[in-house]
Amino acid sequence: AIIKPIDDTTKEIIFSSNVNSDKFALMHKVSCFNYNLILIPKNIKTEIEISGNASFLHLIIIAEENSEVKIKEIFNVKDLMSYAVEIIAKENSKIKYLSSTNASDKYFFAEYKADLEENAEIKWLTALKNGKFSRITIENNLNGINSIAKTATMSLLNNKSQAEIYTISRHKQKHTFSDTLSKGVVKDSSKLLIRGLTRVEKNAPDSDGYE
Numbered sequence: 001a002i003i004k005p006i007d008d009t010t011k012e013i014i015f016s017s018n019v020n021s022d023k024f025a026l027m028h029k030v031s032c033f034n035y036n037l038i039l040i041p042k043n044i045k046t047e048i049e050i051s052g053n054a055s056f057l058h059l060i061i062i063a064e065e066n067s068e069v070k071i072k073e074i075f076n077v078k079d080l081m082s083y084a085v086e087i088i089a090k091e092n093s094k095i096k097y098l099s100s101t102n103a104s105d106k107y108f109f110a111e112y113k114a115d116l117e118e119n120a121e122i123k124w125l126t127a128l129k130n131g132k133f134s135r136i137t138i139e140n141n142l143n144g145i146n147s148i149a150k151t152a153t154m155s156l157l158n159n160k161s162q163a164e165i166y167t168i169s170r171h172k173q174k175h176t177f178s179d180t181l182s183k184g185v186v187k188d189s190s191k192l193l194i195r196g197l198t199r200v201e202k203n204a205p206d207s208d209g210y211e
Helices: 008-014 023-031
Strands: 002-005 035-040 045-052 056-063 068-076 080-089 094-104 107-116 121-130 133-142 148-157 162-171 177-186 191-200 208-210
Touching: 056 068, 056 094, 080 094, 080 121, 094 107, 107 121, 107 148, 121 133, 133 148, 133 177, 148 162, 148 191, 162 177, 177 191, 191 208
Parallel strands: 035 056, 045 068, 056 080, 068 094, 080 107, 094 121, 107 133, 121 148, 133 162, 148 177, 162 191, 177 208
Antiparallel strands: 002 035
């Protein structure tokens, strides 16, 4: 894999479409100065580990044609963390994204977005533990024929933890498939809100979306 910083010109192109246009996305866009590009070359199979304690971080991951990557992500939030991942999955690429976050009694905001081309596949698995307030959004755009997106989230909350999980799957081409599963264990005075949207466009016949 090739990892390098993103210059201002590239940054503006990437930011042209945010997952959300609300105050959380705006906070991230204004405050984040740490952007990195991860490129998975064609026909390469690899694994990547992501960790650290940066307050603001934005990753762009491009998986080129016929590539395969497994990404493991582990975060222990110290105070506040705003995190964004944008994935471009080229034709026939396969991505597994495993995320584990211990937010403790801190604030955690994360936005994950994938744009999938023909025959591309992504599998998300996110685990969240506690947090004074946490918000995770996972968006899949199935832009190519036969693209596949599978999303699974797990939340473990106790004390006065609060979390919001929002999953989105948009079918924009025929013969696409999405499957979303969200579960949570809530104890004490903690609160968990789970929302999901699966949308099949008119030009996406023979597509299946499950929640």
